[in-house]
Amino acid sequence: MSWIPAFTEEIKDPISIVKLLESQQGKQENLDPPLKPITISIVGAGQRGSLYANYAKIEPKWAQIVAVAEPVEHRRNMMAQLYNIPKENVFADWEEMIKCPKLSDAVVIATLDDLHVKPAVEFAKQKYHILLEKPIAMTIQGCMEITNAVLENEIICAVGHVLRYTPHNIVVKKIIEAGFLGNIVNIQHMEPVGFWHFAHSYVRGNWRNEKTSNFSLMTKCCHDIDLMSYWNNSPCTKISSFGSLMHFNSENKPKAAGDAKYCYDCPVEKTCPYSAKKLYIDNCYEKGIKSWPVNVVTDIVDIEHIETELKNGPYGRCVYESDNDVMDNQVVNLEFANGSTANITMIAYTEAITERKTKIFGTLGQIECDGFNNITYYNFLTRKKEKLIPTAILNTNDLSGHAGGDMSLMRAFICSIQASLNDTNSTNNLYTGIQQALDSHLLVFAAEDSRKTGKTVIIEDYKKMKGIKF
Secondary structure (H helix, E strand, O other): OOOOOOOOOOOOOHHHHHHHHHHHHHHHHOOOOOOOOEEEEEEOOOHHHHHHHOHHHHOOOOEEEEEEEOOOHHHHHHHHHHOOOOHHHEEOOHHHHHOOOOOOOEEEEOOOHHHOHHHHHHHHHOOOEEEEOOOOOOOHHHHHHHHHHHHHHOOOEEEOOHHHHOHHHHHHHHHHHOOOOOOEEEEEEEEEOOHHHHHHHHHOOOOOOOOOOOOHHHHHHHHHHHHHHHHHOOOEEEEEEEEEOOOOOHHHOOHHHOOOOEHHHOOOHHHOOOOHHHHHHHOOHHHOOOOOOHHHHOOOOOHHHHHHHHHHOHHHEOOOOOOOOOOOEEEEEEEEOOOOEEEEEEEOOOOOOOOOEEEEEEOOEEEEEEOOOEEEEEEOOOOEEEEEOHHHHOOOOOOOHHHHHHHHHHHHHHHHHHHHHOOOOOHHHOOOEHHHHHHHHHHHHHHHHHHHHOOOEEHHHHHHHHOOOO
């Protein structure tokens, strides 16, 4: 049993890949569910944990939320109410949960990045299957601790590299595997973070500072470096990187802003594109948007609570007076064992919000990807272009984050657990098991080391230096 469509028919051209995936959609949804739902505990009921939990609302025959651990009382109580979780299974801390006899088949760990290692290791020891939000951990040592725990305890661990699971990227992968591009020679990839998104998450938000979170290439672009390896299907041998924090620092604060620390106190707030008031009130709350990003500012989304947070909390700070230190622009260059190359650009200052742009050049053709919506294939022999639109492959609006990748990851994870209970091969459901994720994480760490040292990193030497034996 698998959620991934089987390509048993002959693939004549790229458009047939899209048609076949669309035809398989109904079969995915009509798989026989287990005799009873796979039970799940949620550790971290913030944005990502709540999103993954929502899968149980969409496909209740497949999954049931039975426990939650969350330090923020409002979030904890909301999840308990939404999923009818018994009081004895509602915890303020995961360490309370782990003391209980095993509560569920699986656990979703969606805590902040620096709180992944201990719960992941302990839940692995208790034989919980784990869905671990990316990144795995903040350090190579932390990644290794989790990987060892997963392998030693022989559990299923899916890492949240959801981009591998989007219909868009599944189509790209199948085009490459079918040979329509010939041999891959070069990949050019851009991650446009978005000017206000970067200010929200990486200047004012949880991922603004390396000490409290991690460097921005890991928190924002480990997805993207992972895709390079996934598409290329050849190990990376060398990597280099350059980047800086160009704009969001005190040197660039307008002189007319004076000593203002918060947007509400700033005399030039109305002329600043990064104004917190513009972002959260003018362009969100007053337009009826009460979800992300405004629900990150406050759990209770009304004007009183929003204004209180913006006047006193981190999301109301001047972008030139925050304690952020992560890069706002960075490039990464990769060379693979087969001689091909790739380059990735992460840039904060864009209109587009994470609408990734990709060009893949092969010896027989090329493809251009525009966000998650369109793929244009050009055939060198026929000199014809085809536009492929894969968005109809996943018909859901309920867990459609990352263009359907969130939904597909949850399906793959649940199907993997069900397969393991039936003593069948469970790993073929997952595109991102712990070892694949570890490999791509190592490339991200190596790239950041290159940026800091100014030297090209040889991956095999890097693995030896870090004691990596996988």
